[in-house]
Amino acid sequence: MSHLIDKTDFPIFNDKSLVYLDSASTSQKPKVVLDTIKKVYEHSNANVHRALYDLGSRSTELYESSRKTVSQFINAPSSKEVIFTSGTTASMNLLSYSLESRLEKDDEILISHMEHHANIVPWQQLSKRIGIKLKYLPLTKSGDIDLENSRRYFTDRTKIVSITHMSNVLGTINPIKKIAKMAKSIGAVYIIDGAQSVSHMPVDVQDLECDFLAFSGHKMLGPTGVGVLWGKMDLLNELDPFLSGGEMIEKVTLETSTWNEVPYKFEAGTPNYVQAIGMGEAIKYLSNIGMENVYNYEKKLTSYALKKLQEIPNIKIYGTPEKRGGVISFNIKGIHPQDLSQFLNEDNICLRVGHHCAQPLLKTLNETSTARVSFYIYNDFSDIDKLVDSINSTISYF
Numbered sequence: 051m052s053h054l055i056d057k058t059d060f061p062i063f064n065d066k067s068l069v070y071l072d073s074a075s076t077s078q079k080p081k082v083v084l085d086t087i088k089k090v091y092e093h094s095n096a097n098v099h100r101a102l103y104d105l106g107s108r109s110t111e112l113y114e115s116s117r118k119t120v121s122q123f124i125n126a127p128s129s130k131e132v133i134f135t136s137g138t139t140a141s142m143n144l145l146s147y148s149l150e151s152r153l154e155k156d157d158e159i160l161i162s163h164m165e166h167h168a169n170i171v172p173w174q175q176l177s178k179r180i181g182i183k184l185k186y187l188p189l190t191k192s193g194d195i196d197l198e199n200s201r202r203y204f205t206d207r208t209k210i211v212s213i214t215h216m217s218n219v220l221g222t223i224n225p226i227k228k229i230a231k232m233a234k235s236i237g238a239v240y241i242i243d244g245a246q247s248v249s250h251m252p253v254d255v256q257d258l259e260c261d262f263l264a265f266s267g268h269k270m271l272g273p274t275g276v277g278v279l280w281g282k283m284d285l286l287n288e289l290d291p292f293l294s295g296g297e298m299i300e301k302v303t304l305e306t307s308t309w310n311e312v313p314y315k316f317e318a319g320t321p322n323y324v325q326a327i328g329m330g331e332a333i334k335y336l337s338n339i340g341m342e343n344v345y346n347y348e349k350k351l352t353s354y355a356l357k358k359l360q361e362i363p364n365i366k367i368y369g370t371p372e373k374r375g376g377v378i379s380f381n382i383k384g385i386h387p388q389d390l391s392q393f394l395n396e397d398n399i400c401l402r403v404g405h406h407c408a409q410p411l412l413k414t415l416n417e418t419s420t421a422r423v424s425f426y427i428y429n430d431f432s433d434i435d436k437l438v439d440s441i442n443s444t445i446s447y448f
């Protein structure tokens with residue numbers, strides 16, 4: 051299979067020379083998603099959950115229907131467990147505040163050395179607020195979480211375990227079901243950062259046995275400004291809200307307030323309903339392809355890219371994880387990644403260079419910067435050939 055989708059579905063590729071290899075940062079959007087957003091603003095725009103007129107009922111219906119689409123996509127037991135946020139970062143911040151009342155000084159939160167800053171910094175801030183300890187699971191040389199040597203990190207003080215499903219730097223797909231067992235055995239709340247996985251492989255929250263899953267719409271063909279926090283209903287019922295204000299309340303008096311039911315308790319103010327509707331449309335597009343097909347197609351692209359990249363002289367590819375998704379980080383001896391990016395840009399090739407918001411991971415790699423390519427459904431084998439040709443011409447120049 052040389053193509054998974056019709057590339058003309060994506061207006062940005064009207065520029066035929068564009069080689070977009072930065073989908074781990076953000077994905078491109080199909081026309082159906084862009085059209086849906088425009089259509090909502092043109093025909094169904096009214097604030098949700100408050101307007102009693104028909105227009106308001108239409109926007110509320112579309113918003114709630116998108117919640118159902120998300121919920122089915124991750125096989126959530128109930129669509130009420132789907133909270134719309136502005137993205138993975140917002141979902142993690144919500145958790146770091148809402149879980150605070152369950153923690154005491156010297157309790158432990160366990161993450162890993164391969165986390166994105168979004169799954170590090172909110173916990174560090176929580177640690178500053180209440181004095182919890184943040185611990186990091188070590189990595190093996192190949193870029194996997196070293197579970198063999200990790201048992202001792204799971205203690206009776208570990209209250210939260212929060213792990214990325216897939217690394218945005220090494221592409222490592224973590225054995226999160228195994229980690230779920232370890233987290234459950236000590237009674238910890240188990241959070242999965244699905245920013246890089248939900249868009250690229252089938253994800254079933256019931257199968258994964260997690261308590262929370264965070265992900266972003268913009269990385270899965272949807273618009274910016276919308277993401278999801280899924281959580282188990284009993285936990286969501288227990289947790290305090292994070293943001294407060296309109297619509298998240300049941301009753302407000304001059305003295306105090308009570309909370310609306312889940313998920314609205316966590317959606318204070320006017321929600322990002324148009325983006326959420328756009329995200330629902332993106333999920334329908336992905337579901338029509340089938341997430342298993344998405345995963346297998348990207349696996350082929352990644353194997354091909356690894357083979358071609360390995361042929362480049364003086365290249366160092368980081369990590370050879372047991373299971374890898376469509377992300378590859380590398381450096382070429384004698385060429386700074388920033389220079390490489392500038393040269394590739396001349397050929398209209400987009401890739402990210404830098405620390406990829408994962409500075410602790412880069413430190414374990416002994417680097418401050420790498421070049422990174424990341425694939426999605428609209429990439430094909432010719433993109434990889436163009437990348438490799440362009441890298442080789444850059445090497446010749448240097």
Ligand code: 7TS
Nearest residue numbers: 074075137138139166168214218245266
């Ligand atoms: N977690 C992981 C694993 C990520 O890769 C990212 C974004 C986030 C959390 C945060 O997502 P956001 O939508 O809230 O920003 N990763 C990247 C990246 O690799 N390059 O740019 C953003």
